[in-house]
Amino acid sequence: MSGATGTGTTMREAFVATAGHLLDEDPRVAVVLAAISADVFADAARRHPDRVIDVGIREQLLVGVAGGMALTGMRPIAHTYAPFLVERPFEQVKLDLGHQGVGAVLVSVGASYDWAAGGRTHHAPGDVALLDTLPGWTVHVPGHPDEVVDLLRRAARTDDRVYLRLTNDGNARAHPVGAGFQVLRTGRRAVVVAVGPVLDRVLAATARLDVTVLYASTVRPFDAVGLRAAVLAADRADVVLVEPYLAGTSTHAVAEALADVPHRVRALGVRRDVELRGYGEPADHDAAHGLDVAGIAARIHAFTRA
Amino acid sequence: MTTATQFGYADLPRLLARLGGDEKHDRTALSTLDVLWVLYDRVLAVRPDRLDDPERDRFLLSKGHSPKAYYAVLAAKGFLRPEQLDGWTGFASALGGHPDRTLIPAAEIASGSLGHGLPLGVGTALGLRAQHRRGPRVVVLVGDGELDEGSNHEAIALAGRLGLDRLTVVVVDNSSATHGWPGGIATRFVVEDWATRTVPGHDHDALHEALTSEHPGRPLAVVATTEPARRSA
Numbered sequence: 001m002s003g004a005t006g007t008g009t010t011m012r013e014a015f016v017a018t019a020g021h022l023l024d025e026d027p028r029v030a031v032v033l034a035a036i037s038a039d040v041f042a043d044a045a046r047r048h049p050d051r052v053i054d055v056g057i058r059e060q061l062l063v064g065v066a067g068g069m070a071l072t073g074m075r076p077i078a079h080t081y082a083p084f085l086v087e088r089p090f091e092q093v094k095l096d097l098g099h100q101g102v103g104a105v106l107v108s109v110g111a112s113y114d115w116a117a118g119g120r121t122h123h124a125p126g127d128v129a130l131l132d133t134l135p136g137w138t139v140h141v142p143g144h145p146d147e148v149v150d151l152l153r154r155a156a157r158t159d160d161r162v163y164l165r166l167t168n169d170g171n172a173r174a175h176p177v178g179a180g181f182q183v184l185r186t187g188r189r190a191v192v193v194a195v196g197p198v199l200d201r202v203l204a205a206t207a208r209l210d211v212t213v214l215y216a217s218t219v220r221p222f223d224a225v226g227l228r229a230a231v232l233a234a235d236r237a238d239v240v241l242v243e244p245y246l247a248g249t250s251t252h253a254v255a256e257a258l259a260d261v262p263h264r265v266r267a268l269g270v271r272r273d274v275e276l277r278g279y280g281e282p283a284d285h286d287a288a289h290g291l292d293v294a295g296i297a298a299r300i301h302a303f304t305r306a
Numbered sequence: 307m308t309t310a311t312q313f314g315y316a317d318l319p320r321l322l323a324r325l326g327g328d329e330k331h332d333r334t335a336l337s338t339l340d341v342l343w344v345l346y347d348r349v350l351a352v353r354p355d356r357l358d359d360p361e362r363d364r365f366l367l368s369k370g371h372s373p374k375a376y377y378a379v380l381a382a383k384g385f386l387r388p389e390q391l392d393g394w395t396g397f398a399s400a401l402g403g404h405p406d407r408t409l410i411p412a413a414e415i416a417s418g419s420l421g422h423g424l425p426l427g428v429g430t431a432l433g434l435r436a437q438h439r440r441g442p443r444v445v446v447l448v449g450d451g452e453l454d455e456g457s458n459h460e461a462i463a464l465a466g467r468l469g470l471d472r473l474t475v476v477v478v479d480n481s482s483a484t485h486g487w488p489g490g491i492a493t494r495f496v497v498e499d500w501a502t503r504t505v506p507g508h509d510h511d512a513l514h515e516a517l518t519s520e521h522p523g524r525p526l527a528v529v530a531t532t533e534p535a536r537r538s539a
Binding site: 027030050051055056058060061064065066067068069070071072073074076091092093095096099100101146 | 307360405406408415418419421422424425426427428429430431432433435436437456457458460461463464
């Protein structure tokens, strides 16, 4: 099996390759599937028939089985399309993992609208906001396949509840993962937090602006210390969040981080006020939600001038 | 090793009384009492002083909404101190209206919302199999009304197809399912290639014989029939 890094590799391919290596290396690791991606895990399933479990198109069982395996000390990685991993079996996520006091790594594909033409049934812009109602979840939103490798390896070593949100979208290059937001650019007029795959668009949209740009491939826990330090170093306590899922998902975390600092927040993301009944390509949806370079630039310009 | 005081079956009414339960007025809650007693008295290989033994049998109470019988049997068998029964469901009590495994070491799962125990049991059986632990049994107790939840049928199908022969489900059937199970509960398991037994739910010897019957290569469903629950108007 080849390494998971390098150009041309998708996040899903990086995930499958890394999970395969983890199965080979660590007898605690198991992969639980619900038909999705079973084809690309076929080799791993032949090597580890007791640790690659395809439950079929049964998503409540997908999460319940992961919880049961965790109860025996295993480290399950449960994987399917985002709406069927987080939304359909949400009570299992709440009760079969969190309430039991056990963990798993949930790895989704599809993101907010990777398969734009698939329509609403296959879009999950609310996944991170939903998980945000539950305590104790680590949420990774990688922006590059190489980040997926590192984040999954770290997650497999713990017993934490971890959500790893993969997408076809992404940035030209990887950034180091780990605790805290990465400071990619410093400026005086605002602090812009770019989450995962929107980073390159944010950098393009702010190229001629005097702003700090922070990069977050991990949004929960939220790096309150890093945000606060960046805000206090700037001239104005103005924060722009750019998230590739529901707009404002992290606004409460910003408010908490800056509870004693008078500040303003502008939250960009997928619109909450409408169900966008369009198909097409992800770029069409980015434009409709103002998450393309032009939309991001226009709103950050307006905010920093106000 | 500490040895907790052990009680007999005849002591259960006294323990239940500490929970405010008596057989005359609490028939639904106590429909599980004999099954639980037989499991903890004669079937399960689990000890209060060895709750972290990876080779122990696992009992998962899925039907968590009537835990009095469960708590009473746990107390009788030394998994709870009898005084823990007093003041149950109080804010600081470890014993809630639904059991919480993080508060009661003897509880393998936290339950309450129906339809979660059997999928967790399938995962537990798969986790033990992946670790090559062929000894421990996984026994899940569900109610016939609980079987209405579709998640059970996801689990019944998979357990049968994978031949999880260390898994046993006990269905306490007090005819409480809203639309019933025409043809009987056992048929739902038979078509998924489970071994099945249907026995009177208060007959200790019959329960013991069914719960310890051989079922090579297949999971086992034991349907324990009890008096119908009173239907609310």
